Amino acid sequence: MAKLTKLDHGSLCVGDIDKAVWFYGDLLGLEPLPRPDFGFPGAWFDAGGTPVHLTTGGFTRSGNPELRPNDGHLAFLVDDLEEMTEELTEAGVEWWELPNSPAADRQIFFRDPWGNMIELTRYVAA
Numbered sequence: 001m002a003k004l005t006k007l008d009h010g011s012l013c014v015g016d017i018d019k020a021v022w023f024y025g026d027l028l029g030l031e032p033l034p035r036p037d038f039g040f041p042g043a044w045f046d047a048g049g050t051p052v053h054l055t056t057g058g059f060t061r062s063g064n065p066e067l068r069p070n071d072g073h074l075a076f077l078v079d080d081l082e083e084m085t086e087e088l089t090e091a092g093v094e095w096w097e098l099p100n101s102p103a104a105d106r107q108i109f110f111r112d113p114w115g116n117m118i119e120l121t122r123y124v125a126a
Contacts, residue, residue, distance in 0.1 A: 061115025
């Protein structure tokens with residue numbers, strides 16, 4: 001039986017590429033990657049060796065749904081969670097922390113401007 005061997009990339013639909021490049025590149029600190037011309041706007045970023053593809057023209061969430069860790073999301077490790085939460089707050093991004101996480105030292109969740117949920121995780125070194 002064939003099996004999956006590695007996550008190749010994650011893809012999220014966004015509504016405005018310039019704003020998305022600021023959000024994912026400047027605010028979250030992901031490194032830009034070259035992107036082929038698919039005939040529609042988009043941007044690619046590197047997240048520690050796994051590409052994140054941002055596309056336009058597809059489904060985006062609307063409104064401001066409750067942040068729940070069981071909703072679909074992308075999760076990233078972060079080198080300084082305290083600094084990142086300060087930067088998110090300064091940028092007007094509301095975030096929620098999972099209290100007493102059974103899986104990590106800290107886990108926070110927030111939505112990008114198009115409703116895609118993002119998790120930032122910090123593990124305690126053993």
